[in-house]
Amino acid sequence: MVSSVESYASWSIRPRAYRSPLGIRCGTVEDAELVTRLRSGDEDAFRYLVDRYHCSLLRLAQTMVPTRAVAEEVVQDTWLGLVRGIHRFEGRSSLRTWLFHVLVNRARSTGVSERRPTIGTGPAVDPDRFGPDGGWVDPPVPWPDEVDDRLTAIQLAERIRPRIAELPAMQRQVVTLRDIEGLSAEEVCDLLGLTEGNQRVLLHRGRSRLRGMLENEMGKA
Amino acid sequence: MRLFRLRRRRSELVCREAVELVTDYLEGALSDADRTRLEGHLAACPHCTEYLAQMRRTLAVVGRIEPETLDPLVQDELVALYRRWQT
Numbered sequence: 001m002v003s004s005v006e007s008y009a010s011w012s013i014r015p016r017a018y019r020s021p022l023g024i025r026c027g028t029v030e031d032a033e034l035v036t037r038l039r040s041g042d043e044d045a046f047r048y049l050v051d052r053y054h055c056s057l058l059r060l061a062q063t064m065v066p067t068r069a070v071a072e073e074v075v076q077d078t079w080l081g082l083v084r085g086i087h088r089f090e091g092r093s094s095l096r097t098w099l100f101h102v103l104v105n106r107a108r109s110t111g112v113s114e115r116r117p118t119i120g121t122g123p124a125v126d127p128d129r130f131g132p133d134g135g136w137v138d139p140p141v142p143w144p145d146e147v148d149d150r151l152t153a154i155q156l157a158e159r160i161r162p163r164i165a166e167l168p169a170m171q172r173q174v175v176t177l178r179d180i181e182g183l184s185a186e187e188v189c190d191l192l193g194l195t196e197g198n199q200r201v202l203l204h205r206g207r208s209r210l211r212g213m214l215e216n217e218m219g220k221a
Numbered sequence: 222m223r224l225f226r227l228r229r230r231r232s233e234l235v236c237r238e239a240v241e242l243v244t245d246y247l248e249g250a251l252s253d254a255d256r257t258r259l260e261g262h263l264a265a266c267p268h269c270t271e272y273l274a275q276m277r278r279t280l281a282v283v284g285r286i287e288p289e290t291l292d293p294l295v296q297d298e299l300v301a302l303y304r305r306w307q308t
Contacts, residue, residue, distance in 0.1 A: 041307045043300060043303060043304065046299075046300060046303045047296065047300050050291070050296050050299050050300070051291060051296060054291050054295065054296070054299070055288030055289050055290070055291050056288050058288070058289075059288050059289075076299070076302070079299055079302070079303070080302075080306060083303060083306045083307070084306075123237075123240075123241070124240045124241055124243070125237075125240050125272075127237070130235075130236060130237040133235065134235025134236055134237040134238065135235055135236045135237075136236045136268045136269075139268035139271070139272075140268060140271050140272050140275055142271055143274075143275060143278060147278050147282070148278065148281070153281060153282050153285050154285050156282045156285075157282050157283065157285035157286045157287070158286075160282060160283065160286065161286045161287075164286070175283070179280055179283045179284060180283060180284065180286050182284070185248065196250075200244060200245060200248055200250060203244055203248075204241070204243075204244035204245070207244055207276060207279060207280070207283075208240075208243075208244075208276075210279050210283055211272075211275055211276055211279040214275070214278075214279050214282060215275070
């Protein structure tokens with residue numbers, strides 16, 4: 001119990017140090033513990049959750065509503081939803097997934113969400129790069145090994161980040177949730193109300209576009 | 222002759238088709254037959270092998286995209302709201 005008190009005491013002092021993208025044990029405060037604390041109105045637990053998820057929620061909201069201002073409202077509404085609904089949280093999903101669900105519902109209820117049913121088609125690669133026999137005439141040029149370096153990958157990620165906005169809304173939603181947030185295919189289907197097949201098509205289009213963007217970045221280097 | 226060509230087209234992938242199977246392949250969503258066809262194609266095609274490698278590296282890069290940093294003022298505002306919501 002001592003360790004739990006220690007980690008709890010540390011949130012308010014330096015919550016960022018406890019942020020762990022890999023979910024290392026010391027960085028993860030258990031959902032069950034957070035839920036208990038939120039139910040008793042614990043401000044530090046709320047602050048911790050905001051620190052951990054606010055920007056992810058905002059990022060997802062921005063794929064669902066047309067403006068940043070509306071997205072910010074939707075996220076604030078989501079936090080209110082958490083406060084009002086935490087007593088009903090049953091722990092069937094993670095707290096994060098539950099927050100995403102609240103957010104998606106709020107975004108859709110604004111009535112301005114970009115929810116076009118079109119999945120979109122189109123080739124993964126510019127058809128001009130293949131010959132009449134379907135083989136490459138302009139094949140992908142191998143990328144330098146540095147792409148695998150952590151620092152280079154981080155730099156490339158920074159360059160690609162603003163360009164995610166160029167993807168059509170639903171591709172952006174699926175790619176953001178799957179490849180950036182790391183949700184499972186099943187969670188994403190459930191969250192966005194997609195069939196497995198449609199989820200994969202959106203993922204495929206989105207990922208193909210992102211590969212193309214990176215290919216361009218390599219060309220510039 | 223025509224039958225032969227049809228059968229050949231069914232069993233052999235061309236590059237243009239192979240790149241469309243990459244996501245299903247990585248997702249483990251291909252049928253055994255399609256997976257075998259794709260792997261057969263990859264074994265013989267360095268360009269599509271490179272394409273698949275690039276897709277894997279793309280995912281590694283995209284996975285490093287961080288959300289923007291939380292503005293401490295926004296956090297304080299939300300905590301203040303939290304206090305109000307509690308009452």
